[in-house]
Amino acid sequence: MKVAIYGAGAMGTVLGAYIAKAGVDIDLINRNEKHVAALKEKGAHIIGTVDFTQKVNALLPSEMSEKYDIILLMTKQRYNGEIVAFLKDYLKEDGALCTCQNGLPEFKIAEMIGAERTLGCAIAWGATFHGEGVSELTSAPDALTFSLGAFGKGNHLQDVKDLLEKMGEVIVEENFIGARWSKLLINSAFSGLSTVTGATFGDISKKKESRKVAQRIMKECIDVAKAADIRIEPVQGHKIDKLFDYRGAFKKAISFALIPVAMKKHGKLISSMLQDLRHGKKCEIDFINGVVCEFGRKYNVPTPFNDKTVEIVHAIEEGEFPIDFANIKLYKELF
Numbered sequence: 514m515k516v517a518i519y520g521a522g523a524m525g526t527v528l529g530a531y532i533a534k535a536g537v538d539i540d541l542i543n544r545n546e547k548h549v550a551a552l553k554e555k556g557a558h559i560i561g562t563v564d565f566t567q568k569v570n571a572l573l574p575s576e577m578s579e580k581y582d583i584i585l586l587m588t589k590q591r592y593n594g595e596i597v598a599f600l601k602d603y604l605k606e607d608g609a610l611c612t613c614q615n616g617l618p619e620f621k622i623a624e625m626i627g628a629e630r631t632l633g634c635a636i637a638w639g640a641t642f643h644g645e646g647v648s649e650l651t652s653a654p655d656a657l658t659f660s661l662g663a664f665g666k667g668n669h670l671q672d673v674k675d676l677l678e679k680m681g682e683v684i685v686e687e688n689f690i691g692a693r694w695s696k697l698l699i700n701s702a703f704s705g706l707s708t709v710t711g712a713t714f715g716d717i718s719k720k721k722e723s724r725k726v727a728q729r730i731m732k733e734c735i736d737v738a739k740a741a742d743i744r745i746e747p748v749q750g751h752k753i754d755k756l757f758d759y760r761g762a763f764k765k766a767i768s769f770a771l772i773p774v775a776m777k778k779h780g781k782l783i784s785s786m787l788q789d790l791r792h793g794k795k796c797e798i799d800f801i802n803g804v805v806c807e808f809g810r811k812y813n814v815p816t817p818f819n820d821k822t823v824e825i826v827h828a829i830e831e832g833e834f835p836i837d838f839a840n841i842k843l844y845k846e847l848f
């Protein structure tokens with residue numbers, strides 16, 4: 514079976530190293546010439562909560578020559594149109610492209626390559642790219658979980674599960690879109706606000722001004738999912754849609770108190786979108802909070818806090834605001 518990771522950057526270098534370490538023949542593809550050269554020469558060096566170096570097959574896109582049975586897609590979502598169009602020629606008729614990106618990328622991908630060839634995976638761990646063969650795993654080695662699902666009949670679903678299990682626990686989700694929404698809710702609230710403020714998930718959940726905003730973003734996600742008839746799946750056993758939903762003042766106060774408790778294990782995380790902004794790149798905000806706003810418009814559910822997050826992040830991208838905790842004041846008018 515011919516297998517590749519396309520876009521082996523922060524996440525893909527780590528995953529690829531684990532899969533190769535387990536003895537699987539996998540190609541790590543990236544357009545970054547220096548990174549590919551270092552991977553070829555020295556292997557993938559994984560640092561952070563682990564430390565190992567693994568020999569890998571690394572390729573530039575121009576060096577791809579065969580069709581793959583499985584491609585794990587690990588580029589950012591902003592250029593999926595052109596990337597998936599390019600990959601179509603390198604995916605077998607009965608192959609599978611598994612998008613490991615955040616947000617809800619499967620809908621567009623399935624339109625391009627067919628539902629049966631589309632798989633998706635929400636990844637619960639994190640990584641930071643250091644370049645030239647090095648990537649940092651930022652999650653604990655006992656927290657490396659994957660939520661995998663099929664968009665259609667699921668070509669190679671079991672094979673992809675076997676591959677991901679070389680690194681961590683894989684749950685195959687019957688209600689995959691519900692699992693996607695769980696991750697979307699966390700990303701919208703904490704990754705969105707980490708990008709707006711430059712703060713860690715821990716600081717966002719501890720400081721009252723940002724916690725209030727995170728609570729409202731999560732509530733909007735829950736309301737939109739409900740209106741769209743999507744059942745949000747539990748995260749690591751916690752029913753987040755029940756914990757963070759509220760109508761009256763009492764449940765609202767409980768939901769508020771629970772936020773720092775829920776974030777305890779993830780306190781040191783910053784979002785991958787923040788890393789993009791710090792590298793002077795545009796980020797995936799339209800595919801994270803922006804997707805919640807899109808669904809909100811479709812199902813007539815107002816999403817002012819998600820709208821504001823998208824607006825602020827675009828303003829930061831345009832250089833109108835610095836990345837600063839003081840940006841949290843920009844939500845004041847919404848309360």
Ligand SMILES: NC(=O)C1=CN([C@@H]2O[C@H](COP(=O)(O)OP(=O)(O)OC[C@H]3O[C@@H](n4cnc5c(N)ncnc54)[C@H](OP(=O)(O)O)[C@@H]3O)[C@@H](O)[C@H]2O)C=CC1
Binds near residue numbers: 596614797
């Ligand atoms: N980082 C994290 O902690 C997490 C990220 N995710 C999700 O995983 C996905 C990947 O994120 P991450 O690993 O951080 O992203 P990175 O940007 O670190 O990695 C993607 C890599 O793909 C390369 N690339 C981009 N376009 C192409 C192309 N056309 N052909 C070949 N290579 C290309 C990029 O190079 P270049 O730099 O030149 O663009 C980059 O090195 C995202 O959707 C993200 O939301 C999910 C969970 C956690």
Ligand SMILES: CC(C)(CO)C(=O)C(=O)O
Binds near residue numbers: 639785
């Ligand atoms: C929250 C995190 C780091 C967790 O996987 C993530 O998904 C991201 O920031 O893109």
